[in-house]
Amino acid sequence: MDSAVTVQNVTQVYVTEERATLAVQGIDFAIARGEFVSLIGPSGCGKTTLLSIIAGLIRPTVGAVTVAGNAVNGPSTRVGYMLQQDYLFPWRTIEDNACMGLEIAGMLTKEKKQSVLHLLEEMGLYSFKDYYPSQLSGGMRQRVALVRTLATEPELLLLDEPFSALDYQTKLQLEDLVVETLQAKKKTALLVTHDISEAIAMSDRIIVLDPNPGRIRQEFHIPDDIRTSVPFEARELPGFHALFRLIWQEFGGHDA
Ligand code: ADP
Ligand code: MG
Numbered sequence: 001m002d003s004a005v006t007v008q009n010v011t012q013v014y015v016t017e018e019r020a021t022l023a024v025q026g027i028d029f030a031i032a033r034g035e036f037v038s039l040i041g042p043s044g045c046g047k048t049t050l051l052s053i054i055a056g057l058i059r060p061t062v063g064a065v066t067v068a069g070n071a072v073n074g075p076s077t078r079v080g081y082m083l084q085q086d087y088l089f090p091w092r093t094i095e096d097n098a099c100m101g102l103e104i105a106g107m108l109t110k111e112k113k114q115s116v117l118h119l120l121e122e123m124g125l126y127s128f129k130d131y132y133p134s135q136l137s138g139g140m141r142q143r144v145a146l147v148r149t150l151a152t153e154p155e156l157l158l159l160d161e162p163f164s165a166l167d168y169q170t171k172l173q174l175e176d177l178v179v180e181t182l183q184a185k186k187k188t189a190l191l192v193t194h195d196i197s198e199a200i201a202m203s204d205r206i207i208v209l210d211p212n213p214g215r216i217r218q219e220f221h222i223p224d225d226i227r228t229s230v231p232f233e234a235r236e237l238p239g240f241h242a243l244f245r246l247i248w249q250e251f252g253g254h255d256a
Contacts, residue, residue, distance in 0.1 A: 003066070004156055004188035005031040005054060010063035012049050023049045024214035027063070029207060031156075031188055036179070038191045038199035038206045042251070046214025047192040051158045054190065055081050068155050077105050080154030084161045086145040088133040095120065095129040098147045105152055112151070119147045123177070139170035146178065150185070157182065159191040163198065175202055175231040196247050200240060201231035208250055218250055 010027040013020050024046035031037050039047050052058045054065050056074045065072040067079055080101075088097045098116050102108040120126045123143040133141055142162060149157060159178070163171040179202055182189050193199050199206045204227050210217040220243070226234045234240060 002033055003030040004033040004035070004068060005190065006064075006066045007050070007054065008064045008066075010050070010053060010060045010065065012046065012053065012058065013061045022213040024209075027214070027216060029216065029219075031190060033155075033188055034186050035205065036182065036189045036191070036203045038193055038203040039209060040193060040196060040199050040206060040247075041209030041214065041217070042211050043194075045209040045211035047209065048160055049214070051081070051160050051190065051192060054156075055079050055158055077101075077107070077152045078154055079156050079158060080149035080152060081158045082145055082149045082160070082162045084164050086133070086141045088141055088144060090133055092132075093129065094125060094131050094133070094136070094144050097133065098129075098144055098151060101148050101152045107152060116147065116151050119150055120144075122181070123147055137170070138166050139174055142166065142174060143177070146181070150181070150187075155188060157187055157189045159189060161192055161194065164194060171198075172232055178202070179231055196244055196251075197235065197240075198231070200226065200243055200247070201234040203227070206247065208247065220247060 007027055007029050011025045012023045014023055027050060039050065041047060049058065053060050054067065054072065056072045056076060056079065095116070098120060099108055099113060102112050102116070117126065117129065120129055123146065125140065125143055125147065128136060128140065163174055166174065175198060191199070191202060200222060203222055205222060206220040208217045209215065223239055226237050226240060229237060
């Protein structure tokens with residue numbers, strides 16, 4: 001099968017001294033190459049757990065994950081992970097921060113450095129390459145984090161609420177930038193978000209999770225016209241609000 005990701009019967013139990021928590025149970029899904037999927041569901045339903053398992057940071061209690069046909073047994077440069085916080089190092093310049101992933105992976109060559117500078121240019125950050133993170137706005141810092149994530153050329157991007165700390169306008173701009181960039185580079189993406197409209201505007205498909213334990217509740221395939229428009233324009237399309245209402249009702253008053 002031409003899947004970029006498969007998640008097979010994944011169950012995760014966290015054991016601490018006080019208790020065992022069944023975080024997610026029996027999760028099964030696949031993502032096609034180049035597909036953009038969003039994972040939504042109430043707080044604590046296991047979204048971050050699933051991303052950490054796919055990233056190879058946690059080994060699931062039960063089940064298996066593959067990325068590009070390979071079993072996931074630990075972190076790999078095949079997978080890029082972008083979080084709500086940018087985790088830029090304050091003492092490093094923007095350019096040096098953007099090169100971090102490559103450096104850690106031992107992949108930092110002259111050519112790769114050149115491609116990082118090119119990515120910084122694409123993201124409108126080239127003239128800030130010698131700045132320090134504290135001199136940049138939140139949206140610019142997330143763009144640096146995106147460059148750092150793309151620099152190692154991962155096939156799959158995992159995005160854990162990467163826009164939730166940004167103001168609304170910056171978030172809308174970044175949504176468009178991320179969708180356009182990932183489409184142009186033919187990347188596969190799995191986005192976790194609290195924001196139903198963001199999920200509709202950005203994705204090809206939405207997976208809704210139920211909490212306690214986290215299970216797949218429902219899937220929504222996004223209609224072609226919305227799917228193929230950039231997020232900002234997708235929001236203006238006639239079918240958008242009906243779909244929003246439908247998914248909203250799925251939460252049944254949950255704090256999504
Ligand atoms: P979400 O990202 O959807 O908010 P999480 O994956 O962070 O959910 O958490 C799912 C459940 O697992 C929650 O009940 C949370 O308290 C628990 N959990 C997450 N990480 C750990 C951990 N390291 N140790 C123990 N319990 C955890
Ligand atoms: Mg989370």
